Amino acid sequence: MSAVIEIAGLHKTFHTLRQGRRTAVDGFDLLVESGQVHGFLGPNGSGKTTTLRALLGLVRADGGRMSVLGAESPGRLPEVAGRVGAIVESPQFFANFTARRTLRLLALAGGVPTTRVDAVLEQVGLRDRGDERVRGYSLGMKQRLAVASALLKNPELLILDEPANGLDPAGIREMRDLMRSLAAAGVTVLLSSHILAEIQLICDHVTIISRGRRVAHGRVDEVLAGFDQHEWRVGVAEPERAAELLARAGVSVTVHPDHLLVAGVDDAEVISRTLGEQGLWVRELVPLRPDLESVFLELTGDAPHPALPRQVDGTAPDDMVIDLDVRESREVGA
Ligand SMILES: Nc1ncnc2c1ncn2[C@@H]1O[C@H](COP(=O)(O)OP(=O)(O)OP(=O)(O)O)[C@@H](O)[C@H]1O
Incomplete structure (x- = not known):
């Protein structure tokens, strides 16, 4: 499997008049491989959006290396931009436009053949509702329209910030089915969320971030298995x-x-x-059996986890790593 996104040692500190220095991302690593539906999980304010914005060149990183589809970011991003669909800031649509008209305009603006419009409406399950005004759409339908807009250029990689935010369980299921069908069609997906159940339902791989640092990563089932105390x-x-x-x-x-x-x-x-x-x-x-919720709380909360030593003595599954050094440095600093 080849790396589609690689981030190593990403740092970003914001300086604000009111709050002074605030380190949003603190040496963060991420590896997303081809074909994965990869969940990027962390509590509010843990650095997910900042990481995605830095990866896409929307904010300047202070340190670290990043690449997207093999191109160094942000310097060589323009070379691969046509192969990446991303929704990082939630898009606003004209409420009076239909979904089809919205997508036509976006296709024209992006130099994409308008024949793609029907294809993406079909892909996100909105084909039969494409001629309705967006104002009548449910939140889930608006989210799917946002995904459709990112799919217009037929990307190999889709990056979504909190795509299931605010969705009800049925909406989350629809989103999961959509992500699975995209993965089956060969699209690699990275989606961020602070909702664990969402990641557990939708993703096959996960990277957990806490206070700007990666605290666990690997296949969802293997991350969970690593915390199974039988x-x-x-x-x-x-x-x-x-x-x-x-x-x-x-x-x-x-x-x-x-x-x-x-x-x-x-x-x-x-x-x-x-x-x-x-x-x-x-x-x-x-x-x-542990669920992602308990793992997440252990990793991002303060309680030490008795299972953790097992992760560093080689008994953890190969593909799953708990970044113990991160916990230690966090606890020292806490
Ligand atoms: N433009 C900015 N200026 C100052 N501080 C910022 C800025 N953007 C983010 N931060 C701070 O950086 C930290 C990480 O924020 P970020 O939005 O990346 O977290 P997040 O994990 O995406 O959170 P959420 O799940 O709430 O979206 C927070 O403390 C936030 O207040």
Whole structure:
């Protein structure tokens, strides 16, 4: 797979009269490879928009190296601009224009054949609504129109800042289907979001940013697996006795009022056999898998995560890296 976006050590500090110096991006790295639907995830104010703006030459970086489709950014961006569609500042459309007219105008302004208009309306699922005025569009339809405008030049790379912002679950599902169909058509997608469920639903890869620095990156499932503590919720009669039996078998167990919490067990059979052999029958055995939300909170919040050391001793999946040095430097500075 080839690199479509590469950012290494990006720095950007803003100087404002009221707030003084503010470091928005602090040595950030990003690698997006061809064919990925890559989520760029971080809390509000963590530096996502600044990174995308710097990558696209909309704001000047203070340091670091960036390239888009192999061309160094911002110097050689014009060479590849025709192959990149981006929506970083949310576009405003004339409410009285129809989507078709809007796209025709944008095509004419961008030197794109107007025959592309029908193709992109079809691609974003607005073909049947293309002759309606934008004022009657739902937020999801407006977002899709924005994506359609970025698709006019048939880009190989699509960069979207918060494309699912404000969408309801149905809108997010539509956006996910759209991103998947684009990926299937060979478009590489980078989309930013501060909403975890969105990234988990839409993206196959993720880079998590916190306070201007990358704190995790890799395949979504592998980032999650790296945080899997192999925990189980166990429902059983006589929980105290069950806990004792499990502890004696070397299993880490915590007693809660109506269940046990067992950690560090790969195979559920270990639990059911240990208890069953002593005449205790398990009535509930549920694996507790981490979701991106808990991973995100661990990485961007302050709580240390017991699973983190596993990431640096080589047991983490190859493709997933937790940038521990980032946590350390952040914690030192916190
Ligand atoms: N033009 C600017 N002038 C001064 N400070 C800025 C400017 N743009 C961004 N910042 C600051 O840089 C930091 C990062 O902002 P940025 O917009 O990149 O974050 P973000 O992750 O995109 O946030 P959000 O999810 O809220 O859009 C914030 O502290 C923000 O206030």
